[in-house]
Amino acid sequence: MKCDRVRPHLSAYLDGVIGRSDRRQVEEHLAECAGCRALTEELGRNIKQCRSLPELAPPPGFRQKVERAVQDAAADPPEAVRLRLGRWWGDLRWKRAAVAVAGAALLFVVAGIALDERVPWPTAPGQLLVIDAVGEEGEARLVAPADAQEPAADQRRRAPVPPATEAAGAQTAGQLTLMPRDRKIIQNADLEVAVTDFRRSFQEIVGLTEAAGGFVESSNFWQGEGESRGGSLRLRVPQDRFIDLLTRIEEQGQVLQKSIHGQDVTQAYVDIDARLRALRVQEERLLLILGRANTVGEVLQVEAERTRVRAEIESLTATLQQYDRLVSFSTIAVNLVPPREVPPPPAGDLWGRLRAAFLRSLRWLAYLGEQALLGLFALAPVIVLGGATYLGVRGYLRRRRA
Protein backbone atom coordinates (compact mmCIF):
# COMPACT_ATOMS: atom_id res chain seq x y z
CA MET A 1 0.00 0.00 0.00
CA LYS A 2 2.58 2.45 1.10
CA CYS A 3 4.87 1.54 -1.77
CA ASP A 4 2.29 2.81 -4.26
CA ARG A 5 2.23 6.15 -2.54
CA VAL A 6 5.97 6.45 -2.37
CA ARG A 7 6.89 5.33 -5.86
CA PRO A 8 5.57 8.42 -7.67
CA HIS A 9 8.06 10.45 -5.62
CA LEU A 10 11.15 8.31 -6.12
CA SER A 11 12.29 10.14 -9.20
CA ALA A 12 11.99 13.55 -7.59
CA TYR A 13 13.63 12.15 -4.47
CA LEU A 14 16.63 11.00 -6.44
CA ASP A 15 16.94 14.42 -8.04
CA GLY A 16 16.49 16.17 -4.74
CA VAL A 17 13.53 18.20 -5.98
CA ILE A 18 11.09 17.07 -3.30
CA GLY A 19 9.33 18.81 -0.45
CA ARG A 20 10.59 18.24 3.09
CA SER A 21 7.58 16.25 4.31
CA ASP A 22 7.51 14.09 1.18
CA ARG A 23 11.21 13.46 1.56
CA ARG A 24 10.76 12.34 5.16
CA GLN A 25 7.95 10.00 4.18
CA VAL A 26 10.03 8.52 1.39
CA GLU A 27 13.05 8.08 3.63
CA GLU A 28 10.97 6.47 6.37
CA HIS A 29 9.47 4.07 3.89
CA LEU A 30 12.79 3.22 2.27
CA ALA A 31 14.21 2.44 5.69
CA GLU A 32 11.68 -0.29 6.21
CA CYS A 33 10.87 -1.51 2.67
CA ALA A 34 13.60 -3.52 0.99
CA GLY A 35 11.75 -3.69 -2.33
CA CYS A 36 11.48 0.05 -2.68
CA ARG A 37 15.04 0.44 -1.52
CA ALA A 38 16.19 -1.91 -4.27
CA LEU A 39 14.04 -0.08 -6.79
CA THR A 40 15.48 3.26 -5.76
CA GLU A 41 18.98 1.94 -6.08
CA GLU A 42 18.18 0.54 -9.47
CA LEU A 43 16.71 3.81 -10.63
CA GLY A 44 19.74 5.67 -9.37
CA ARG A 45 21.98 3.24 -11.19
CA ASN A 46 19.98 3.72 -14.38
CA ILE A 47 20.32 7.45 -14.11
CA LYS A 48 24.04 7.11 -13.73
CA GLN A 49 24.14 4.79 -16.72
CA CYS A 50 22.20 7.33 -18.75
CA ARG A 51 24.63 10.04 -17.74
CA SER A 52 27.50 7.87 -18.83
CA LEU A 53 26.24 7.88 -22.38
CA PRO A 54 28.72 10.04 -24.26
CA GLU A 55 27.85 13.23 -26.02
CA LEU A 56 28.55 12.75 -29.68
CA ALA A 57 29.91 15.13 -32.21
CA PRO A 58 27.59 15.76 -35.14
CA PRO A 59 28.66 13.97 -38.31
CA PRO A 60 31.29 15.81 -40.31
CA GLY A 61 29.86 18.40 -42.66
CA PHE A 62 26.72 18.73 -40.60
CA ARG A 63 27.05 22.47 -40.11
CA GLN A 64 27.70 23.03 -43.80
CA LYS A 65 24.59 21.07 -44.66
CA VAL A 66 22.52 23.11 -42.25
CA GLU A 67 23.87 26.35 -43.64
CA ARG A 68 23.15 25.23 -47.16
CA ALA A 69 19.60 24.31 -46.20
CA VAL A 70 19.12 27.67 -44.51
CA GLN A 71 20.44 29.43 -47.60
CA ASP A 72 18.05 27.46 -49.80
CA ALA A 73 15.15 28.28 -47.53
CA ALA A 74 16.01 31.97 -47.58
CA ALA A 75 16.26 31.92 -51.38
CA ASP A 76 13.16 29.85 -51.98
CA PRO A 77 10.30 32.28 -52.51
CA PRO A 78 7.37 29.96 -51.78
CA GLU A 79 8.93 28.89 -48.55
CA ALA A 80 9.64 32.50 -47.68
CA VAL A 81 6.09 33.56 -48.49
CA ARG A 82 4.70 30.70 -46.47
CA LEU A 83 6.87 31.65 -43.56
CA ARG A 84 6.02 35.32 -43.77
CA LEU A 85 2.37 34.36 -43.81
CA GLY A 86 3.09 31.98 -41.02
CA ARG A 87 4.54 34.82 -39.04
CA TRP A 88 1.32 36.74 -39.43
CA TRP A 89 -1.07 33.91 -38.92
CA GLY A 90 0.96 31.61 -36.75
CA ASP A 91 -0.15 28.06 -37.05
CA LEU A 92 -2.52 28.06 -34.16
CA ARG A 93 -5.57 26.04 -34.80
CA TRP A 94 -8.08 28.46 -33.34
CA LYS A 95 -6.92 31.12 -35.76
CA ARG A 96 -7.59 28.84 -38.66
CA ALA A 97 -10.97 27.97 -37.19
CA ALA A 98 -11.78 31.66 -36.79
CA VAL A 99 -10.87 32.30 -40.41
CA ALA A 100 -13.00 29.38 -41.50
CA VAL A 101 -15.99 30.58 -39.47
CA ALA A 102 -15.63 34.12 -40.76
CA GLY A 103 -15.42 32.86 -44.32
CA ALA A 104 -18.50 30.71 -43.90
CA ALA A 105 -20.43 33.59 -42.33
CA LEU A 106 -19.44 35.89 -45.18
CA LEU A 107 -20.45 33.24 -47.69
CA PHE A 108 -23.82 32.83 -45.99
CA VAL A 109 -24.45 36.57 -45.89
CA VAL A 110 -23.51 37.01 -49.55
CA ALA A 111 -25.58 33.99 -50.53
CA GLY A 112 -28.44 35.25 -48.39
CA ILE A 113 -28.44 38.63 -50.10
CA ALA A 114 -27.96 37.13 -53.55
CA LEU A 115 -30.65 34.50 -53.15
CA ASP A 116 -33.17 36.67 -51.33
CA GLU A 117 -36.38 36.96 -53.27
CA ARG A 118 -37.14 40.29 -51.69
CA VAL A 119 -35.67 43.41 -53.14
CA PRO A 120 -32.91 43.82 -50.56
CA TRP A 121 -33.21 47.59 -50.18
CA PRO A 122 -36.70 48.58 -51.14
CA THR A 123 -36.80 52.24 -52.17
CA ALA A 124 -40.52 52.69 -51.61
CA PRO A 125 -43.54 50.46 -51.32
CA GLY A 126 -44.37 49.51 -54.86
CA GLN A 127 -47.23 51.28 -56.57
CA LEU A 128 -50.20 49.31 -57.61
CA LEU A 129 -52.00 50.09 -60.80
CA VAL A 130 -55.05 48.08 -61.76
CA ILE A 131 -56.76 48.93 -64.98
CA ASP A 132 -59.87 47.15 -66.09
CA ALA A 133 -61.40 49.37 -68.68
CA VAL A 134 -63.30 46.60 -70.42
CA GLY A 135 -65.05 45.15 -67.40
CA GLU A 136 -68.63 45.86 -66.55
CA GLU A 137 -67.77 48.09 -63.61
CA GLY A 138 -64.16 48.60 -64.61
CA GLU A 139 -62.02 50.56 -62.25
CA ALA A 140 -58.64 52.04 -62.69
CA ARG A 141 -56.94 52.67 -59.43
CA LEU A 142 -53.60 54.20 -58.80
CA VAL A 143 -52.54 54.27 -55.17
CA ALA A 144 -49.49 56.33 -54.50
CA PRO A 145 -47.40 55.80 -51.39
CA ALA A 146 -47.63 58.51 -48.86
CA ASP A 147 -44.01 59.53 -49.26
CA ALA A 148 -43.45 59.00 -52.97
CA GLN A 149 -41.15 61.73 -54.11
CA GLU A 150 -42.09 61.82 -57.77
CA PRO A 151 -45.57 60.48 -58.16
CA ALA A 152 -46.00 61.94 -61.63
CA ALA A 153 -42.88 60.37 -62.95
CA ASP A 154 -43.76 57.15 -61.21
CA GLN A 155 -47.11 57.10 -62.77
CA ARG A 156 -45.73 57.76 -66.20
CA ARG A 157 -43.22 55.00 -65.75
CA ARG A 158 -45.53 52.41 -64.36
CA ALA A 159 -48.65 52.95 -66.41
CA PRO A 160 -48.79 50.39 -69.18
CA VAL A 161 -48.60 52.97 -71.94
CA PRO A 162 -48.00 51.81 -75.49
CA PRO A 163 -44.64 53.21 -76.63
CA ALA A 164 -46.12 55.01 -79.63
CA THR A 165 -48.44 57.15 -77.53
CA GLU A 166 -45.97 57.76 -74.79
CA ALA A 167 -44.44 60.56 -76.76
CA ALA A 168 -47.72 62.39 -76.68
CA GLY A 169 -47.20 63.07 -72.99
CA ALA A 170 -48.73 62.04 -69.76
CA GLN A 171 -52.00 63.72 -70.50
CA THR A 172 -52.92 61.80 -73.62
CA ALA A 173 -51.24 58.70 -72.35
CA GLY A 174 -53.52 58.60 -69.34
CA GLN A 175 -56.39 59.49 -71.60
CA LEU A 176 -55.72 56.62 -73.92
CA THR A 177 -55.17 54.20 -71.15
CA LEU A 178 -58.15 55.04 -69.10
CA MET A 179 -60.59 56.26 -71.74
CA PRO A 180 -61.10 54.27 -74.84
CA ARG A 181 -62.98 56.47 -77.32
CA ASP A 182 -66.25 54.61 -77.39
CA ARG A 183 -66.34 53.88 -73.71
CA LYS A 184 -68.19 55.79 -71.07
CA ILE A 185 -65.98 56.00 -68.03
CA ILE A 186 -66.52 58.20 -65.02
CA GLN A 187 -63.20 59.28 -63.53
CA ASN A 188 -62.72 60.29 -59.94
CA ALA A 189 -59.56 61.15 -58.12
CA ASP A 190 -58.89 61.69 -54.43
CA LEU A 191 -55.77 63.58 -53.53
CA GLU A 192 -54.26 64.55 -50.25
CA VAL A 193 -51.41 66.98 -50.63
CA ALA A 194 -49.29 68.50 -47.90
CA VAL A 195 -48.55 72.13 -48.77
CA THR A 196 -46.48 74.69 -46.94
CA ASP A 197 -48.28 77.79 -48.24
CA PHE A 198 -51.93 76.93 -48.15
CA ARG A 199 -53.29 80.19 -49.57
CA ARG A 200 -50.93 80.23 -52.54
CA SER A 201 -51.60 76.56 -53.36
CA PHE A 202 -55.34 77.03 -53.08
CA GLN A 203 -55.33 79.93 -55.51
CA GLU A 204 -53.00 78.14 -57.85
CA ILE A 205 -55.22 75.09 -58.01
CA VAL A 206 -58.31 77.18 -58.72
CA GLY A 207 -56.40 78.96 -61.48
CA LEU A 208 -55.19 75.71 -62.98
CA THR A 209 -58.67 74.24 -62.94
CA GLU A 210 -60.16 77.24 -64.73
CA ALA A 211 -57.34 77.27 -67.24
CA ALA A 212 -58.12 73.63 -67.99
CA GLY A 213 -61.74 74.51 -68.71
CA GLY A 214 -63.01 73.11 -65.48
CA PHE A 215 -64.64 74.63 -62.45
CA VAL A 216 -64.66 74.40 -58.70
CA GLU A 217 -67.76 72.54 -57.65
CA SER A 218 -67.29 73.19 -53.96
CA SER A 219 -64.58 74.20 -51.57
CA ASN A 220 -63.95 74.77 -47.92
CA PHE A 221 -61.04 75.51 -45.69
CA TRP A 222 -60.25 75.48 -42.03
CA GLN A 223 -57.95 77.34 -39.71
CA GLY A 224 -56.25 75.35 -36.98
CA GLU A 225 -53.99 76.43 -34.16
CA GLY A 226 -51.30 78.91 -35.12
CA GLU A 227 -50.16 78.64 -38.68
CA SER A 228 -51.72 75.31 -39.42
CA ARG A 229 -54.59 75.49 -41.86
CA GLY A 230 -55.96 73.44 -44.66
CA GLY A 231 -58.90 72.97 -46.92
CA SER A 232 -60.50 70.88 -49.56
CA LEU A 233 -61.70 71.46 -53.10
CA ARG A 234 -63.99 69.52 -55.35
CA LEU A 235 -63.00 70.15 -58.92
CA ARG A 236 -64.70 69.24 -62.20
CA VAL A 237 -62.51 69.17 -65.21
CA PRO A 238 -62.99 68.06 -68.83
CA GLN A 239 -62.02 64.44 -69.04
CA ASP A 240 -59.22 65.06 -71.51
CA ARG A 241 -57.50 67.38 -69.02
CA PHE A 242 -58.00 65.10 -66.03
CA ILE A 243 -54.52 63.55 -65.77
CA ASP A 244 -52.81 66.79 -66.70
CA LEU A 245 -54.52 68.72 -63.94
CA LEU A 246 -53.93 65.91 -61.48
CA THR A 247 -50.23 66.05 -62.23
CA ARG A 248 -50.08 69.77 -61.78
CA ILE A 249 -51.91 69.67 -58.48
CA GLU A 250 -49.50 67.03 -57.25
CA GLU A 251 -46.67 69.41 -57.97
CA GLN A 252 -48.05 71.79 -55.36
CA GLY A 253 -46.62 69.80 -52.49
CA GLN A 254 -46.02 66.39 -51.07
CA VAL A 255 -48.62 63.85 -52.07
CA LEU A 256 -49.75 62.02 -48.97
CA GLN A 257 -52.45 60.00 -50.59
CA LYS A 258 -53.78 59.53 -54.06
CA SER A 259 -56.38 57.30 -55.55
CA ILE A 260 -58.03 57.25 -58.94
CA HIS A 261 -61.24 55.41 -59.63
CA GLY A 262 -62.59 54.85 -63.08
CA GLN A 263 -66.15 53.64 -63.28
CA ASP A 264 -67.06 52.10 -66.61
CA VAL A 265 -70.76 52.87 -67.26
CA THR A 266 -70.77 51.88 -70.93
CA GLN A 267 -73.07 48.92 -70.45
CA ALA A 268 -75.60 50.84 -68.39
CA TYR A 269 -75.43 53.72 -70.87
CA VAL A 270 -76.10 51.46 -73.81
CA ASP A 271 -78.97 49.77 -72.01
CA ILE A 272 -80.64 53.05 -71.19
CA ASP A 273 -80.07 54.27 -74.73
CA ALA A 274 -81.74 51.18 -76.13
CA ARG A 275 -84.68 51.45 -73.79
CA LEU A 276 -85.02 55.11 -74.69
CA ARG A 277 -85.17 54.28 -78.38
CA ALA A 278 -87.79 51.61 -77.77
CA LEU A 279 -89.85 54.03 -75.73
CA ARG A 280 -89.65 56.64 -78.48
CA VAL A 281 -90.92 54.08 -81.00
CA GLN A 282 -93.70 53.20 -78.55
CA GLU A 283 -94.58 56.88 -78.17
CA GLU A 284 -94.85 57.32 -81.94
CA ARG A 285 -97.04 54.27 -82.12
CA LEU A 286 -99.26 55.60 -79.38
CA LEU A 287 -99.59 58.86 -81.33
CA LEU A 288 -100.72 56.84 -84.36
CA ILE A 289 -103.21 54.97 -82.25
CA LEU A 290 -104.42 58.24 -80.80
CA GLY A 291 -105.18 59.50 -84.31
CA ARG A 292 -107.38 56.49 -84.90
CA ALA A 293 -109.18 56.68 -81.59
CA ASN A 294 -112.95 56.84 -81.95
CA THR A 295 -114.33 57.15 -78.47
CA VAL A 296 -113.43 59.50 -75.65
CA GLY A 297 -112.71 56.48 -73.50
CA GLU A 298 -110.20 55.21 -76.02
CA VAL A 299 -108.54 58.61 -76.30
CA LEU A 300 -108.15 58.91 -72.53
CA GLN A 301 -106.72 55.43 -72.27
CA VAL A 302 -104.10 55.99 -74.97
CA GLU A 303 -103.30 59.46 -73.61
CA ALA A 304 -102.58 58.00 -70.15
CA GLU A 305 -100.28 55.43 -71.64
CA ARG A 306 -98.49 58.09 -73.68
CA THR A 307 -97.94 60.22 -70.57
CA ARG A 308 -96.34 57.32 -68.74
CA VAL A 309 -94.03 56.60 -71.68
CA ARG A 310 -93.17 60.26 -71.98
CA ALA A 311 -92.25 60.49 -68.32
CA GLU A 312 -90.04 57.47 -68.59
CA ILE A 313 -88.35 58.88 -71.67
CA GLU A 314 -87.63 62.09 -69.87
CA SER A 315 -86.30 60.32 -66.82
CA LEU A 316 -84.00 58.14 -68.89
CA THR A 317 -82.84 61.08 -70.96
CA ALA A 318 -81.96 62.89 -67.76
CA THR A 319 -79.98 59.87 -66.58
CA LEU A 320 -78.10 59.78 -69.87
CA GLN A 321 -77.37 63.47 -69.63
CA GLN A 322 -76.12 62.98 -66.11
CA TYR A 323 -73.86 60.20 -67.31
CA ASP A 324 -72.62 62.38 -70.13
CA ARG A 325 -71.84 65.15 -67.68
CA LEU A 326 -70.04 62.85 -65.33
CA VAL A 327 -68.06 61.23 -68.10
CA SER A 328 -67.09 64.41 -69.87
CA PHE A 329 -66.20 66.21 -66.65
CA SER A 330 -64.05 64.20 -64.29
CA THR A 331 -64.06 64.89 -60.57
CA ILE A 332 -61.02 65.62 -58.51
CA ALA A 333 -61.31 65.91 -54.74
CA VAL A 334 -58.27 67.66 -53.34
CA ASN A 335 -57.51 67.80 -49.66
CA LEU A 336 -54.85 70.31 -48.75
CA VAL A 337 -53.18 69.76 -45.36
CA PRO A 338 -50.25 71.37 -43.60
CA PRO A 339 -46.94 69.49 -43.82
CA ARG A 340 -46.58 66.72 -41.32
CA GLU A 341 -44.36 67.23 -38.36
CA VAL A 342 -40.90 66.03 -39.28
CA PRO A 343 -39.27 64.23 -36.33
CA PRO A 344 -36.46 66.50 -35.11
CA PRO A 345 -33.02 65.22 -36.09
CA PRO A 346 -31.12 63.70 -33.17
CA ALA A 347 -28.18 65.98 -33.85
CA GLY A 348 -26.78 67.94 -30.96
CA ASP A 349 -27.68 65.52 -28.23
CA LEU A 350 -24.70 63.22 -27.85
CA TRP A 351 -26.62 60.63 -25.90
CA GLY A 352 -29.30 60.51 -28.55
CA ARG A 353 -26.73 60.21 -31.31
CA LEU A 354 -24.98 57.41 -29.48
CA ARG A 355 -28.24 55.61 -29.02
CA ALA A 356 -29.19 56.08 -32.64
CA ALA A 357 -25.82 54.83 -33.83
CA PHE A 358 -26.02 51.83 -31.53
CA LEU A 359 -29.52 50.97 -32.69
CA ARG A 360 -28.53 51.48 -36.29
CA SER A 361 -25.65 49.02 -36.05
CA LEU A 362 -27.89 46.64 -34.13
CA ARG A 363 -30.39 46.78 -36.96
CA TRP A 364 -27.57 46.17 -39.38
CA LEU A 365 -26.42 43.17 -37.42
CA ALA A 366 -29.93 41.84 -37.34
CA TYR A 367 -30.15 42.35 -41.08
CA LEU A 368 -26.84 40.53 -41.62
CA GLY A 369 -27.93 37.75 -39.31
CA GLU A 370 -31.18 37.38 -41.16
CA GLN A 371 -29.38 37.26 -44.47
CA ALA A 372 -26.84 34.76 -43.12
CA LEU A 373 -29.65 32.52 -41.90
CA LEU A 374 -31.34 32.85 -45.23
CA GLY A 375 -28.08 32.03 -46.98
CA LEU A 376 -27.56 29.00 -44.77
CA PHE A 377 -30.97 27.70 -45.71
CA ALA A 378 -30.51 28.63 -49.33
CA LEU A 379 -27.22 26.74 -49.44
CA ALA A 380 -28.42 23.84 -47.30
CA PRO A 381 -29.21 21.60 -50.28
CA VAL A 382 -25.78 22.34 -51.77
CA ILE A 383 -24.05 21.67 -48.45
CA VAL A 384 -25.94 18.44 -47.87
CA LEU A 385 -25.31 17.25 -51.41
CA GLY A 386 -21.64 18.25 -51.32
CA GLY A 387 -21.10 16.69 -47.91
CA ALA A 388 -22.76 13.45 -48.97
CA THR A 389 -20.65 13.33 -52.10
CA TYR A 390 -17.49 14.01 -50.13
CA LEU A 391 -18.26 11.33 -47.56
CA GLY A 392 -19.25 8.88 -50.23
CA VAL A 393 -16.08 9.42 -52.25
CA ARG A 394 -13.93 9.25 -49.14
CA GLY A 395 -15.59 6.06 -47.95
CA TYR A 396 -15.18 4.53 -51.39
CA LEU A 397 -11.50 5.42 -51.54
CA ARG A 398 -10.93 4.04 -48.05
CA ARG A 399 -12.65 0.80 -48.84
CA ARG A 400 -10.62 0.48 -52.00
CA ARG A 401 -7.40 1.16 -50.15
CA ALA A 402 -8.37 -1.38 -47.50
Next chain:
Amino acid sequence: MAVNPAGTDPGLPAASFPDELLVSAAKRGDRAAFGELVRRYERKVYNLAYRYAGNSDDAADLAQEAFLKAFCALGTFRGRSAFSTWLYRVTANVCLDALRGRQRRRTLSLDQAPPGREGDREWELADPRADLEEQVQRREVQSAVHRAIGRLGPEHRLVVVLRDLQGFSYQEISRILGLNLGTVKSRLNRARLALRDELAGAELSSAQPVSRSDRGDKGAAGGGDNP
Protein backbone atom coordinates in the same frame (compact mmCIF):
# COMPACT_ATOMS: atom_id res chain seq x y z
CA MET B 1 33.65 33.66 -39.58
CA ALA B 2 33.19 37.33 -40.31
CA VAL B 3 30.09 38.13 -38.39
CA ASN B 4 29.22 41.63 -37.39
CA PRO B 5 25.80 41.54 -35.86
CA ALA B 6 26.12 44.72 -33.86
CA GLY B 7 27.35 46.66 -36.84
CA THR B 8 30.13 48.25 -34.84
CA ASP B 9 33.47 46.58 -34.91
CA PRO B 10 34.03 44.12 -37.75
CA GLY B 11 37.18 42.83 -36.12
CA LEU B 12 35.42 41.25 -33.14
CA PRO B 13 35.16 37.47 -33.32
CA ALA B 14 31.60 36.23 -33.58
CA ALA B 15 32.21 33.81 -30.76
CA SER B 16 32.29 36.68 -28.31
CA PHE B 17 28.80 37.94 -29.09
CA PRO B 18 25.94 36.98 -26.82
CA ASP B 19 23.12 34.92 -28.26
CA GLU B 20 20.70 37.84 -28.25
CA LEU B 21 22.85 39.90 -30.59
CA LEU B 22 23.32 37.02 -32.96
CA VAL B 23 19.60 36.27 -32.91
CA SER B 24 18.63 39.83 -33.76
CA ALA B 25 21.22 39.87 -36.54
CA ALA B 26 19.92 36.57 -37.88
CA LYS B 27 16.41 37.97 -37.78
CA ARG B 28 17.62 40.72 -40.08
CA GLY B 29 18.78 38.04 -42.48
CA ASP B 30 22.42 37.71 -41.41
CA ARG B 31 23.06 34.08 -42.20
CA ALA B 32 26.57 34.21 -40.79
CA ALA B 33 25.15 35.14 -37.41
CA PHE B 34 22.84 32.20 -37.62
CA GLY B 35 25.80 30.06 -38.59
CA GLU B 36 27.49 31.03 -35.35
CA LEU B 37 24.36 30.02 -33.44
CA VAL B 38 24.40 26.68 -35.25
CA ARG B 39 28.03 26.23 -34.25
CA ARG B 40 27.16 26.91 -30.63
CA TYR B 41 24.22 24.57 -30.37
CA GLU B 42 24.70 21.91 -33.03
CA ARG B 43 26.16 19.52 -30.50
CA LYS B 44 23.27 19.76 -28.04
CA VAL B 45 20.65 19.69 -30.75
CA TYR B 46 22.26 16.82 -32.55
CA ASN B 47 22.60 14.76 -29.39
CA LEU B 48 19.01 15.35 -28.39
CA ALA B 49 17.95 14.19 -31.84
CA TYR B 50 20.37 11.28 -31.80
CA ARG B 51 19.24 9.87 -28.48
CA TYR B 52 15.67 10.41 -29.52
CA ALA B 53 15.91 8.92 -32.99
CA GLY B 54 18.36 6.20 -32.07
CA ASN B 55 20.60 6.40 -35.12
CA SER B 56 22.90 9.00 -36.57
CA ASP B 57 21.28 9.31 -40.00
CA ASP B 58 17.83 10.15 -38.67
CA ALA B 59 19.46 12.30 -36.00
CA ALA B 60 21.29 14.40 -38.59
CA ASP B 61 18.06 14.85 -40.54
CA LEU B 62 16.11 15.82 -37.44
CA ALA B 63 18.77 18.21 -36.21
CA GLN B 64 19.02 19.86 -39.61
CA GLU B 65 15.28 20.23 -39.78
CA ALA B 66 15.24 21.70 -36.31
CA PHE B 67 17.78 24.36 -37.28
CA LEU B 68 15.92 25.08 -40.48
CA LYS B 69 12.63 25.46 -38.61
CA ALA B 70 14.31 27.67 -36.07
CA PHE B 71 15.77 29.88 -38.78
CA CYS B 72 12.45 30.18 -40.54
CA ALA B 73 10.57 30.85 -37.32
CA LEU B 74 13.08 33.31 -35.90
CA GLY B 75 10.53 36.05 -36.41
CA THR B 76 8.25 34.43 -33.88
CA PHE B 77 10.99 34.27 -31.27
CA ARG B 78 10.27 37.16 -28.93
CA GLY B 79 13.13 36.67 -26.53
CA ARG B 80 10.93 35.79 -23.59
CA SER B 81 13.12 32.79 -22.91
CA ALA B 82 16.75 32.07 -23.70
CA PHE B 83 17.42 31.33 -27.34
CA SER B 84 18.80 27.94 -26.39
CA THR B 85 15.61 26.96 -24.58
CA TRP B 86 13.57 28.04 -27.55
CA LEU B 87 15.83 26.13 -29.91
CA TYR B 88 15.52 22.93 -27.83
CA ARG B 89 11.80 23.38 -27.84
CA VAL B 90 11.79 23.60 -31.61
CA THR B 91 13.99 20.49 -31.71
CA ALA B 92 11.72 18.58 -29.37
CA ASN B 93 8.71 19.45 -31.51
CA VAL B 94 10.51 18.42 -34.67
CA CYS B 95 11.35 15.09 -33.04
CA LEU B 96 7.80 14.46 -31.89
CA ASP B 97 6.37 15.47 -35.27
CA ALA B 98 8.85 13.31 -37.16
CA LEU B 99 7.99 10.30 -35.10
CA ARG B 100 4.28 10.88 -35.53
CA GLY B 101 4.78 11.06 -39.27
CA ARG B 102 6.97 8.00 -39.32
CA GLN B 103 4.82 5.83 -37.12
CA ARG B 104 2.14 6.06 -39.72
CA ARG B 105 4.42 4.73 -42.41
CA ARG B 106 6.55 2.14 -40.69
CA THR B 107 7.46 1.12 -37.21
CA LEU B 108 10.66 2.64 -36.03
CA SER B 109 13.45 0.09 -35.96
CA LEU B 110 15.44 1.40 -33.07
CA ASP B 111 16.56 -2.01 -31.94
CA GLN B 112 18.43 -2.68 -35.13
CA ALA B 113 19.96 0.76 -35.23
CA PRO B 114 23.70 0.78 -34.68
CA PRO B 115 24.57 2.45 -31.40
CA GLY B 116 26.43 5.40 -32.72
CA ARG B 117 29.88 4.86 -34.15
CA GLU B 118 30.95 8.43 -33.50
CA GLY B 119 29.99 8.03 -29.90
CA ASP B 120 32.21 5.06 -29.43
CA ARG B 121 35.06 6.85 -30.98
CA GLU B 122 34.61 9.81 -28.71
CA TRP B 123 34.33 7.64 -25.69
CA GLU B 124 37.54 5.87 -26.60
CA LEU B 125 39.30 9.17 -26.98
CA ALA B 126 37.98 10.31 -23.65
CA ASP B 127 39.25 7.28 -21.82
CA PRO B 128 42.18 5.84 -23.71
CA ARG B 129 43.78 4.04 -20.83
CA ALA B 130 40.83 1.92 -19.76
CA ASP B 131 41.54 -1.69 -20.32
CA LEU B 132 39.79 -3.56 -23.05
CA GLU B 133 37.55 -5.74 -20.88
CA GLU B 134 36.18 -2.74 -19.04
CA GLN B 135 35.71 -0.83 -22.26
CA VAL B 136 33.70 -3.64 -23.73
CA GLN B 137 31.58 -3.95 -20.62
CA ARG B 138 30.85 -0.26 -20.49
CA ARG B 139 29.97 -0.24 -24.11
CA GLU B 140 27.57 -3.13 -23.54
CA VAL B 141 25.81 -1.17 -20.84
CA GLN B 142 25.67 2.01 -22.86
CA SER B 143 24.31 0.16 -25.83
CA ALA B 144 21.66 -1.50 -23.68
CA VAL B 145 20.64 1.82 -22.21
CA HIS B 146 20.56 3.41 -25.63
CA ARG B 147 18.28 0.71 -26.97
CA ALA B 148 16.11 0.73 -23.89
CA ILE B 149 15.57 4.46 -24.33
CA GLY B 150 14.62 3.81 -27.92
CA ARG B 151 11.88 1.47 -26.79
CA LEU B 152 10.20 4.10 -24.61
CA GLY B 153 7.24 6.07 -25.83
CA PRO B 154 8.15 9.34 -27.53
CA GLU B 155 7.21 11.56 -24.62
CA HIS B 156 8.97 9.41 -22.03
CA ARG B 157 11.98 9.19 -24.29
CA LEU B 158 12.17 12.93 -24.69
CA VAL B 159 11.96 13.69 -20.99
CA VAL B 160 14.53 11.05 -20.06
CA VAL B 161 16.95 12.31 -22.70
CA LEU B 162 16.54 15.89 -21.59
CA ARG B 163 16.96 15.12 -17.92
CA ASP B 164 19.31 12.14 -17.57
CA LEU B 165 21.39 12.47 -20.71
CA GLN B 166 21.52 16.19 -21.31
CA GLY B 167 21.18 17.20 -17.70
CA PHE B 168 18.57 19.95 -18.02
CA SER B 169 16.92 21.12 -14.84
CA TYR B 170 13.25 20.50 -14.21
CA GLN B 171 12.65 24.19 -14.77
CA GLU B 172 14.33 24.13 -18.17
CA ILE B 173 12.53 20.97 -19.20
CA SER B 174 9.20 22.48 -18.31
CA ARG B 175 10.01 25.44 -20.56
CA ILE B 176 11.30 23.27 -23.40
CA LEU B 177 8.34 20.95 -23.39
CA GLY B 178 5.80 23.62 -22.50
CA LEU B 179 4.60 21.69 -19.47
CA ASN B 180 4.22 22.74 -15.86
CA LEU B 181 6.64 21.49 -13.24
CA GLY B 182 4.27 18.95 -11.74
CA THR B 183 3.70 17.34 -15.10
CA VAL B 184 7.43 17.19 -15.75
CA LYS B 185 7.99 15.51 -12.39
CA SER B 186 5.32 12.88 -12.83
CA ARG B 187 6.20 12.26 -16.46
CA LEU B 188 9.86 11.85 -15.64
CA ASN B 189 9.01 9.49 -12.82
CA ARG B 190 6.92 7.32 -15.11
CA ALA B 191 9.57 7.49 -17.81
CA ARG B 192 12.30 6.36 -15.44
CA LEU B 193 10.19 3.48 -14.18
CA ALA B 194 9.48 2.48 -17.77
CA LEU B 195 13.18 2.70 -18.61
CA ARG B 196 14.02 0.52 -15.62
CA ASP B 197 11.46 -2.05 -16.82
CA GLU B 198 13.02 -2.00 -20.27
CA LEU B 199 16.51 -2.45 -18.88
CA ALA B 200 15.40 -5.20 -16.52
CA GLY B 201 13.65 -6.93 -19.40
CA ALA B 202 16.78 -6.71 -21.53
CA GLU B 203 18.83 -8.20 -18.73
CA LEU B 204 16.33 -11.02 -18.34
CA SER B 205 16.36 -11.83 -22.02
CA SER B 206 20.15 -12.10 -21.89
CA ALA B 207 20.64 -13.44 -18.38
CA GLN B 208 24.12 -14.64 -19.11
CA PRO B 209 26.89 -12.06 -19.14
CA VAL B 210 26.67 -10.71 -22.62
CA SER B 211 29.39 -11.66 -24.98
CA ARG B 212 29.86 -9.80 -28.20
CA SER B 213 29.26 -12.79 -30.41
CA ASP B 214 25.87 -13.36 -28.74
CA ARG B 215 24.60 -10.00 -29.79
CA GLY B 216 24.80 -9.83 -33.52
CA ASP B 217 23.43 -6.34 -33.94
CA LYS B 218 25.78 -4.92 -31.40
CA GLY B 219 28.78 -6.97 -32.36
CA ALA B 220 28.74 -5.65 -35.88
CA ALA B 221 28.80 -2.08 -34.76
CA GLY B 222 31.25 -2.60 -31.93
CA GLY B 223 33.59 -4.67 -34.02
CA GLY B 224 33.83 -1.97 -36.62
CA ASP B 225 34.82 0.62 -34.08
CA ASN B 226 37.20 -1.37 -32.02
CA PRO B 227 40.82 -0.97 -33.00
